[in-house]
Amino acid sequence: MNHKIDEVKKIKIGSLLTAATALLMSFGPISSKSTLKVKIDNIKTLSGTLYVGIYEKNGFPEKGEQLQQKKVKVDAKSEMVSFQMTPGNYAIALYHDVNDNEEMDKSFFGYPEEPYGFSRNFAPSLSKPDFADCKVTLGTNDRTITISLIH
Secondary structure, rough: OOHHHHHHHHHHHHHHHHHHHHHHHOOOOOOOOOEEEEEEEEOOOOOOOOEEEOOOOOOOOOOOOOEEEEEEEEEOOEEHHHHOOOOOEEEEEEEEEEOOOOOOOOOOOOOEEEOOEHHOOOOOOOOOOOOOHHHHEOOOOOOOEEOOOOO
């Protein structure tokens, strides 16, 4: 009789494991994230705040459209920020808010008056960059890029 009870328990445990596996599989693959480290150099003023945004193609490089934004108090000639992201294509836009007024100061003509930079060290001439100009690919391995501020 104990033998039949053991068989019933095994069947119930097997059914439970099958149901649990099916439930987990219904959520789709587990997305793994990689780290994108951004080293910012060519910092000349050791005060203020760096605002670093990471973008997908849509919305780049508009304020408020970034997937994530990091703020870093500046106290060294280079700083580092990290983003945990799923593999894909991204672009970085940043600026150094030297006077800490929480905005990018611009001239009458709209040109930046505070240091700024983009991934791939793209230096725009008369207009905002396109996503393709600044695109970096993050794979399954962690990646570090360097952006030099434009003054």
